[in-house]
Amino acid sequence: xxxxxxxxxxxxxxxxxxxxxxxxxxxxxxxxxxxxxxxxxxxxxxxxxxxxxxxxxxxxxxxxxxxxxxxxxxxxxxxxxxxxxxxxxxxxxxxxxxxxxxxxxxxxxxxxxxxxxxxxxxxxxxxxxxxxxxxxxxxxxxxxxxxxxxxxxxxxxxxxxxxxxxxxxxxxxxxxxxxxxxxxxxxxxxxxxxxxxxxxxxxxxxxxxxxxxxxxxxxxxxxxxxxxxxxxxxxxxxxxxxxxxxxxxxxxxxxxxxxxxxxxxxxxxxxxxxxxxxxxxxxxxxxxxxxxxxxxxxxxxxxxxxxxxxxxxxxxx
Amino acid sequence: xxxxxxxxxxxxxxxxxxxxxxxxxxxxxxxxxxxxxxxxxxxxxxxxxxxxxxxxxxxxxxxxxxxxxxxxxxxxxxxxxxxxxxxxxxxxxxxxxxxxxxxxxxxxxxxxxxxxxxxxxxxxxxxxxxxxxxxxxxxxxxxxxxxxxxxxxxxxxxxxxxxxxxxxxxxxxxxxxxxxxxxxxxxxxxxxxxxxxxxxxxxxxxxxxxxxxxxxxxxxxxxxxxxxxxxxxxxxxxxxxxxxxxxxxxxxxxxxxxxxxxxxxxxxxxxxxxxxxxxxxxxxxxxxxxxxxxxxxxxxxxxxxxxxxxxxxxxxxxxxxxxxxxxxxxxxxxxxxxxxxxxxxxxxxxxxxxxxxxxxxxxxxxxxxxxxxxxxxxxxxxxxxxxxxxxxxxxxxxxxxxxxxxxxxxxxxxxxxxxxxxxxxxxxxxxxxxxxxxxxxxxxxxxxxxxxx
Numbered sequence: 001x002x003x004x005x006x007x008x009x010x011x012x013x014x015x016x017x018x019x020x021x022x023x024x025x026x027x028x029x030x031x032x033x034x035x036x037x038x039x040x041x042x043x044x045x046x047x048x049x050x051x052x053x054x055x056x057x058x059x060x061x062x063x064x065x066x067x068x069x070x071x072x073x074x075x076x077x078x079x080x081x082x083x084x085x086x087x088x089x090x091x092x093x094x095x096x097x098x099x100x101x102x103x104x105x106x107x108x109x110x111x112x113x114x115x116x117x118x119x120x121x122x123x124x125x126x127x128x129x130x131x132x133x134x135x136x137x138x139x140x141x142x143x144x145x146x147x148x149x150x151x152x153x154x155x156x157x158x159x160x161x162x163x164x165x166x167x168x169x170x171x172x173x174x175x176x177x178x179x180x181x182x183x184x185x186x187x188x189x190x191x192x193x194x195x196x197x198x199x200x201x202x203x204x205x206x207x208x209x210x211x212x213x214x215x216x217x218x219x220x221x222x223x224x225x226x227x228x229x230x231x232x233x234x235x236x237x238x239x240x241x242x243x244x245x246x247x248x249x250x251x252x253x254x255x256x257x258x259x260x261x262x263x264x265x266x267x268x269x270x271x272x273x274x275x276x277x278x279x280x281x282x283x284x285x286x287x288x289x290x291x292x293x294x295x296x297x298x299x300x301x302x303x304x305x306x307x308x309x310x311x312x313x314x315x316x317x
Numbered sequence: 318x319x320x321x322x323x324x325x326x327x328x329x330x331x332x333x334x335x336x337x338x339x340x341x342x343x344x345x346x347x348x349x350x351x352x353x354x355x356x357x358x359x360x361x362x363x364x365x366x367x368x369x370x371x372x373x374x375x376x377x378x379x380x381x382x383x384x385x386x387x388x389x390x391x392x393x394x395x396x397x398x399x400x401x402x403x404x405x406x407x408x409x410x411x412x413x414x415x416x417x418x419x420x421x422x423x424x425x426x427x428x429x430x431x432x433x434x435x436x437x438x439x440x441x442x443x444x445x446x447x448x449x450x451x452x453x454x455x456x457x458x459x460x461x462x463x464x465x466x467x468x469x470x471x472x473x474x475x476x477x478x479x480x481x482x483x484x485x486x487x488x489x490x491x492x493x494x495x496x497x498x499x500x501x502x503x504x505x506x507x508x509x510x511x512x513x514x515x516x517x518x519x520x521x522x523x524x525x526x527x528x529x530x531x532x533x534x535x536x537x538x539x540x541x542x543x544x545x546x547x548x549x550x551x552x553x554x555x556x557x558x559x560x561x562x563x564x565x566x567x568x569x570x571x572x573x574x575x576x577x578x579x580x581x582x583x584x585x586x587x588x589x590x591x592x593x594x595x596x597x598x599x600x601x602x603x604x605x606x607x608x609x610x611x612x613x614x615x616x617x618x619x620x621x622x623x624x625x626x627x628x629x630x631x632x633x634x635x636x637x638x639x640x641x642x643x644x645x646x647x648x649x650x651x652x653x654x655x656x657x658x659x660x661x662x663x664x665x666x667x668x669x670x671x672x673x674x675x676x677x678x679x680x681x682x683x684x685x686x687x688x689x690x691x692x693x694x695x696x697x698x699x700x701x702x703x704x705x706x707x708x709x710x711x712x713x714x715x716x717x718x719x720x721x722x723x724x725x726x727x728x729x730x731x732x733x734x735x736x737x738x739x740x741x742x743x744x745x746x747x748x749x750x751x752x753x754x755x756x757x758x759x760x761x762x763x764x765x766x767x768x769x770x
Binding site for chain 2: 004005006007008009010011012013014015016018019020022023073076078116117118119209211253254256257258259260263306307308309310311312313
């Protein structure tokens with residue numbers, strides 16, 4: 001009221017210090033091990049791709065907000081997260097301009113058109129990847145190996161078109177666990193090293209930003225289904241984009257269910273789709289599409305997984 | 318459910334509820350400081366409506382002489398609580414005055430003569446042990462006792478179960494889960510015998526065979542003081558609880574201690590429980606044994622702005638300003654003055670408001686602490702869903718309320734919200750979720766009464 005100068009607001013008057021920008025910057029921090037692994041294995045190509053994607057994403061968001069006369073919110077780091085995640089799921093030899101187009105598409109179409117932060121239905125980074133895969137399929141399936149010798153692959157060629165999942169699907173060759181775990185295989189920039197991804201995931205869990213419902217139900221489902229169909233579950237967990245997808249993409253707040261039960265249903269759904277695509281689909285890898293399809297189901301899942309209220313005796317449907 | 322016999326702390330995992338948050342407790346400034354009585358203020362302003370239920374009619378007029386404990390307001394309504402003079406002196410006026418709700422209400426202003434002369438009716442009762450249930454309830458009503466935890470619900474009303482229902486357990490709330498506050502903690506440490514005496518009277522009044530005192534385990538001194546005071550009485554158990562907010566919320570407390578779930582829209586009596594605050598228990602002891610009505614209470618005055626934070630025992634009706642002065646005034650200018658704790662307390666726009674029976678604390682926040690962050694878009698992180706102790710979806714209730722779709726807010730359980738503030742506390746986008754839910758509740762209730770009319 002006039003004179004007193006005291007702030008009068010609704011309770012509570014005390015708040016956590018963990019804000020959205022802090023969560024986003026923690027996600028970037030958690031991606032650092034995967035980024036380092038990418039640069040370690042794929043050298044400056046990887047670093048340049050990250051810079052191009054992050055830069056394009058941030059500039060796109062700022063430019064669109066500027067044009068639309070809206071407050072510029074790049075300081076919430078969400079565009080940077082989108083750009084970085086996109087870079088990590090692109091092949092290292094992809095032309096840089098392609099990465100830039102992917103990042104622009106991610107932010108402009110997958111995020112901004114839907115209403116900006118918090119409103120998008122699909123994971124922007126994965127939409128960017130799916131768009132590039134549809135538009136430049138040749139670039140998007142050309143891989144290089146970070147090692148020059150692999151005795152377990154006959155007629156090894158460092159610039160083959162085969163990732164471990166392709167080798168498995170087409171030739172039945174299984175990459176050694178150690179290579180998959182540390183990352184000495186062909187694959188997307190940030191996907192090859194399971195170790196690096198797990199370190200980052202552990203940090204996000206430690207900080208309380210993600211819980212284990214989605215990643216565990218996702219990965220667990222893939223393990224169970226691949227085992228049921230006679231394949232090696234551990235190989236399927238370590239190979240391809242499953243770990244990065246399960247810990248960093250499927251857990252995306254905006255596009256996954258907020259209800260605890262819904263998160264498990266969603267994770268299981270992702271897992272079933274990945275297993276189906278890998279085992280029976282036309283593609284060797286299915287993490288990206290699996291998550292995008294489940295993104296579309298998020299609202300529906302939430303609707304049927306509303307928690308039982310405390311004190312609610314009978315469930316009112 | 319059977320209660321275990323002693324040794325709870327050693328043998329069992331700490332009991333609690335699902336959900337909740339861990340705000341910084343900030344109790345260090347006061348929890349070790351003994352309760353201090355301050356000289357009666359020159360003037361008290363006693364609201365005639367400081368409880369849930371009907372307001373009181375004044376029984377005095379300007380110019381009347383009053384003494385401590387003299388009834389100065391009462392009502393014939395079924396649900397109400399009389400009010401009493403908290404100082405002796407002369408009634409200056411019966412006027413509308415600003416109250417902690419932010420609105421004006423009728424108050425009795427008494428100018429103190431500084432003598433604190435008790436009313437003639439105040440004489441220790443020697444027959445306290447022979448009093449029956451009905452007599453006890455009537456004494457508790459006449460003493461104007463209400464829940465001292467903050468809700469200020471008349472205690473006599475709570476102790477009388479509705480037709481067809483009975484109590485089997487009395488739960489004593491000593492959780493004191495609100496950050497900053499330490500009034501209950503100090504009462505348990507300094508006056509454990511009175512707490513236990515009050516419990517025994519409350520057990521008799523509510524006709525129950527067992528009582529459980531729930532205390533957050535960060536108050537080991539209170540736990541051991543009460544253990545000693547209970548002195549092996551098998552009917553009274555002390556249960557240490559996990560330190561988590563809102564551990565002291567009625568429904569969460571009952572669940573933590575007894576694993577009974579108060580039904581949606583229901584009351585503790587629906588699961589055979591009556592809950593009272595430890596401060597209320599002391600007030601009951603004073604009313605029954607000493608025949609002194611509820612005229613004083615302990616209030617924690619704290620926050621970085623306060624020069625010397627204290628637990629003060631003061632007459633009801635003392636102004637917030639006088640209490641801050643009694644703590645040496647302010648060290649830095651406060652930007653926010655809160656009655657109660659930081660999670661559920663009410664921000665004031667003036668320090669010229671009287672404390673009431675339900676005021677557990679006065680919290681002064683500095684400019685830095687009071688800063689209101691601008692809300693960012695909801696990123697659907699789901700943290701509000703994780704922490705809601707009622708297992709609601711605050712983002713949905715508040716989201717629909719913002720869109721004016723109050724029917725949908727209701728469908729998502731708006732009316733079950735206890736307004737504990739966990740969702741707003743945890744929201745990384747600083748969204749004003751509780752505020753939105755309160756709006757929804759008000760609109761839903763308005764709609765309901767419109768339909769009834």
